[in-house]
Amino acid sequence: MRVVIVEDELAASDNLAYLLHSIDDSIEILKVLDSVAASVDYFTKPNNAELVFMDIHLADGISFEIFDRAKISIPVIFTTAYDQYALKAFKVNSIDYLLKPIDQEELGEALEQFTLQSKDRSISEHQMNGLLDLIKVGKPTYKSTFLVSQRDQLVPLKIENIAYFRIESGIVWATTLNNMSYSIDSKLEEIEEEIDPSLFYRANRQFIIKKDVIAKIKYYFNGKLIVSVNPDCAERIVISKAKATDFKNWMAS
Structure with missing residues (x-):
């Protein structure tokens, strides 16, 4: 061939x-x-x-x-x-x-x-x-606002104020730039399709992170990367070896 x-x-x-x-x-x-x-x-x-x-x-x-x-x-x-x-x-x-x-x-x-x-x-x-x-x-249109739960009410949360999405115990949370977390009634896969891929990246099964909040990228074993974000996240955000090149290209774009 x-x-x-x-x-x-x-x-x-x-x-x-x-x-x-x-x-x-x-x-x-x-x-x-x-x-x-x-x-x-x-x-x-x-x-x-x-x-x-x-x-x-x-x-x-x-x-x-x-x-x-x-x-x-x-x-x-x-x-x-x-x-x-x-x-x-x-x-x-x-x-x-x-x-x-x-x-x-x-x-x-x-x-x-x-x-x-x-x-x-x-x-x-x-x-x-x-x-x-x-x-x-045709150009895709991306979501600009999410309705998030706050106590007994729903509050509009603008996408520009979101630092990253994470899943914990089966619940999806949006963490804002001022380090507040709100639950979202959507799957991470659904959110990934609704937001601008030039601004947000699906780091792994647990995280979608915003480019602007990435503070540091460290090399990890076996070709993996560790991403530090601001505001800080208690859980380690790891990029697999398979996605490392794609992630670095996204960061540089």
């Missing part, structure tokens, strides 16, 4: 190449492209690629722009970070995708599906237009 990788993060492209070769050492990586411009240049010329793995966000734009300027007549599997809105777009348009950080088992399943299905299964113009409509034109 001859593969092209479109990815502007060297560590991510190296990891994907490593996983591909771990699954099947006969896979040939023809090219690693790190920009829209380089990809357009490559795909407008004759090539013998059979499959493309394509990151969405590249250094010089969004990878969907490549399809406006070059015809890609082979299957494409997009790679994307944890973005519920983007996932909805892919599902609606029946386009293959993998979540970052890429899991070897899921990658193997994607390759198996590729071999089972027709290899000339390229993305149609209809699919791409639907994807562009949902991601580039």
Whole structure:
């Protein structure tokens, strides 16, 4: 199988190449492209690629722009970070995708599906237009206020005043910038879909944290990270090794 990788993060492209070769050492990586411009240049010329793995966000734009300027007549599997809105777009348009950080088992399943299905299964113009409509034109709206419990009443709590969400004994709590905690009648998974992912990050099963309140990040054993927040949290907030790179990219964005 001859593969092209479109990815502007060297560590991510190296990891994907490593996983591909771990699954099947006969896979040939023809090219690693790190920009829209380089990809357009490559795909407008004759090539013998059979499959493309394509990151969405590249250094010089969004990878969907490549399809406006070059015809890609082979299957494409997009790679994307944890973005519920983007996932909805892919599902609606029946386009293959993998979540970052890429899991070897899921990658193997994607390759198996590729071999089972027709290899000339390229993305149609209809699919791409639907994807562009949902991601580039339509913009998600995020929750600005939560109704929280305070004694025997419900109080509106604005999202800009929330430092982090945590789950304790099955109850979800919102901790504010002035270190007050309020219970919320929602699951952490539901909250994650309702708030802006550029401002909040799902650190682990117990925490969603706001970027602005992160005070310090420490290296932990086995590639994990420990995050300190302000206001302080009594429970340790740990980022797993699998999510460490994604978290650091989010922090730097």
